[in-house]
Amino acid sequence: xxxxxxxxxxxxxxxxxxxxxxxxxxxxxxxxxxxxxxxxxxxxxxxxxxxxxxxxxxxxxxxxxxxxxxxxxxxxxxxxxxxxxxxxxxxxxxxxxxxxxxxxxxxxxxxxxxxxxxxxxxxxxxxxxxxxxxxxxxxxxxxxxxxxxxxxxxxxxxxxxxxxxxxxxxxxxxxxxxxxxxxxxxxxxxxxxxxxxxxxxxxxxxxxxxxxxxxxxxxxxxxxxxxxxxxxxxxxxxxxxxxxxxxxxxxxxxxxxxxxxxxxxxxxxxxxxxxxxxxxxxxxxxxxxxxxxxxxxxxxxxxxxxxxxxxxxxxxxxxxxxxxxxxxxxxxxxxxxxxxxxxxxxxxxxxxxxxxxxxxxxxxxxxxxxxxxxxxxxxxxxxxxxxxxxxxxxxxxxxxxxxxxxxxxxxxxxxxxxxxxxxxxxxxxxxxxxxxxxxxxxxxxxxxx
Numbered sequence: 001x002x003x004x005x006x007x008x009x010x011x012x013x014x015x016x017x018x019x020x021x022x023x024x025x026x027x028x029x030x031x032x033x034x035x036x037x038x039x040x041x042x043x044x045x046x047x048x049x050x051x052x053x054x055x056x057x058x059x060x061x062x063x064x065x066x067x068x069x070x071x072x073x074x075x076x077x078x079x080x081x082x083x084x085x086x087x088x089x090x091x092x093x094x095x096x097x098x099x100x101x102x103x104x105x106x107x108x109x110x111x112x113x114x115x116x117x118x119x120x121x122x123x124x125x126x127x128x129x130x131x132x133x134x135x136x137x138x139x140x141x142x143x144x145x146x147x148x149x150x151x152x153x154x155x156x157x158x159x160x161x162x163x164x165x166x167x168x169x170x171x172x173x174x175x176x177x178x179x180x181x182x183x184x185x186x187x188x189x190x191x192x193x194x195x196x197x198x199x200x201x202x203x204x205x206x207x208x209x210x211x212x213x214x215x216x217x218x219x220x221x222x223x224x225x226x227x228x229x230x231x232x233x234x235x236x237x238x239x240x241x242x243x244x245x246x247x248x249x250x251x252x253x254x255x256x257x258x259x260x261x262x263x264x265x266x267x268x269x270x271x272x273x274x275x276x277x278x279x280x281x282x283x284x285x286x287x288x289x290x291x292x293x294x295x296x297x298x299x300x301x302x303x304x305x306x307x308x309x310x311x312x313x314x315x316x317x318x319x320x321x322x323x324x325x326x327x328x329x330x331x332x333x334x335x336x337x338x339x340x341x342x343x344x345x346x347x348x349x350x351x352x353x354x355x356x357x358x359x360x361x362x363x364x365x366x367x368x369x370x371x372x373x374x375x376x377x378x379x380x381x382x383x384x385x386x387x388x389x390x391x392x393x394x395x396x397x398x399x400x401x402x403x404x405x406x407x408x409x410x411x412x413x414x415x416x417x418x419x420x421x422x423x424x425x426x427x428x429x430x431x432x433x434x435x436x437x438x439x440x441x442x443x444x445x446x447x448x449x
Contacts, residue, residue: 065403067272071436072408075386075427076216077138077165077264078272081245082355082431084346087269091339099334102297105310112309115334116297118281118341125247125352126261127254128283132294134337135280135329138264139168142210142241143175144282144293144327145260149208149237150181152291157182157205161193163215164241166416172210181207191219191379191388199229208237208260213253214246217425218363218386219379223256243267244281246384248356260284269343270336279336289313293327358430359385366428366437373445378423385427388413391448392422398447405443 013025022028029037048056072080091097095110102108102115115133122131135141146158158176160169162185169185176183186197193211202209209230213221223240230236237259245267247253253261265279266272284292290313298312347355363385367377370389378388391398395412402409410426417423428437 064274065408067408070403070406070408071432071440072272073410073426073428073432073440074408075429076411076425077167077266078275078278079267079385079427079429080272080431081267081429083269083271084343086346087339087342090342091335096338097335101331102311105308109309111334112297112311114338114341115332116299116309117345118337119297121341121344122244122265122281122283125244125252126242126258126281126283127252128258128261129286130289130292130296131281131283132292132296132332134265134332134334135262135282135294136331136333137276137278137280138241138262138266139165139171139280140175140329141262141264141280141282142168142239143171144329145239145262146172146181146183146208146210147175147179147327148260148288148291148293149239150176150179152288153207153235153237155205155207155235156180157184157203158208158210159184159186159198159201159206160210161186161188161198161212161215161221162417163188163191163193163217163219163221164210164212165216168212168241188215188217191215191217191381192221193226195222195225195229198226202229202233202236204233206233206236208239210239210241212241213250214243214384214386217379217388218383218427220250220382220384223251223253223258227257243385245352245356245359248352249360250356250384254283259288265337265340268347269339269341277333277336279333279340293329294332355430356384359428362430362432362437363387363428365434366426366441369437369441370426370444373441373448375441375445375448378420385429386425387428388420388423388425389444390423391444393448395422395424398424398444401447402440402443407440407443 017024067080099111102111105112118134119131150156150158158181160172160183173183184201186201187194192215198209209226211221211226213223215221227238230238238257239260240253240258242253242261242263244263244265261283263281265281270279282292282294295311296313297309300308300310302308344352363383367387370377376390378390395414399409410424413420413423413425
């Protein structure tokens with residue numbers, strides 16, 4: 001047998017054509033003018049059987065550089081973290097990976113509880129009152145937060161720091177075009193948001209301010225000072241995009257008075273897998289609970305007094321009056337949210353804190369190793385996971401040479417910041433060993449010379 005499925009036979013095909021009263025498949029296209037129809041054979045390979053196809057795809061896959069073949073120091077939003085083995089065991093259960101929207105609570109208790117636990121853990125990490133069931137990724141969650149701030153305050157200006165992830169800023173701009181929200185970007189100074197520039201841009205028309213914590217350069221933003229500035233504009237919301245792993249050690253944004261905290265849960269239980277899919281989270285205050293995009297799962301009791309879970313709040317126009325809707329997002333990353341929940345549960349509170357602390361320590365060791373090899377670390381403020389190093393050379397050429405040495409190098413910052421030409425953003429996570437860090441720093445130092 002050449003296929004793992006039953007292909008359509010010529011007889012099957014003819015029976016279908018007969019049923020709909022059509023002579024042959026060509027007749028299905030009769031409404032398309034003859035002159036625009038393609039005549040001839042497509043220039044593609046002939047079909048292969050399953051064995052041959054699997055063999056070819058395996059060969060192609062093996063040409064990729066991956067996290068098993070090379071040691072990675074590339075972050076910039078996608079990270080190589082430890083994933084407990086139990087994660088794959090749980091998410092591979094068919095009742096989870098085939099689950100659809102849990103509209104019927106009587107048959108979806110497992111899925112609903114998994115989402116509820118995710119919400120609870122995100123709320124605890126961020127220090128916020130409520131969190132939704134998850135979103136597609138951190139970028140779309142942040143864009144939804146921007147639109148929510150504009151819709152809630154009835155203002156049309158949102159200030160975004162250039163120390164926010166460049167891809168997230170692009171998503172924000174796309175989302176803002178529809179409702180006509182004005183996005184004003186302010187620069188960074190020594191790797192953190194320029195607070196003087198922020199103060200000068202704040203006015204009565206400001207709906208919100210977007211800060212990343214830790215920011216794109218790995219620097220820790222002074223959220224207390226940002227909050228103090230915003231208090232002069234009482235209706236301007238403080239929107240924080242945050243790495244949830246960092247919140248295992250850093251003070252959560254909720255304690256600084258953040259109105260909305262969003263981010264990406266890829267750091268918990270979700271492999272890098274060539275860039276996606278991810279799992280965004282969205283947490284906010286009780287005051288904004290009814291405007292949260294996506295959905296929230298609530299805990300209740302049934303007629304027998306047993307603990308149960310149901311979908312409680314949804315802000316989409318399909319579920320509420322159209323003029324009250326704040327988002328058209330109707331889905332969530334349930335399977336990836338489950339992976340993050342299992343990873344966080346497996347690590348536990350102390351484990352998450354220890355993992356975050358290890359990231360801080362190993363990144364600090366990388367800074368020391370780089371400087372010991374004659375390299376200059378650009379920003380000297382407190383940092384998490386990532387740091388910027390000035391190589392003064394073509395980063396793309398350096399990256400290619402690092403690949404030859406078995407390393408996936410850091411991110412070329414000149415891609416998004418012209419002023420940082422020759423600078424590389426390097427990520428260090430808990431899975432990197434002392435030997436790997438030392439060797440990488442040595443190779444960079446040698447290439448720099």
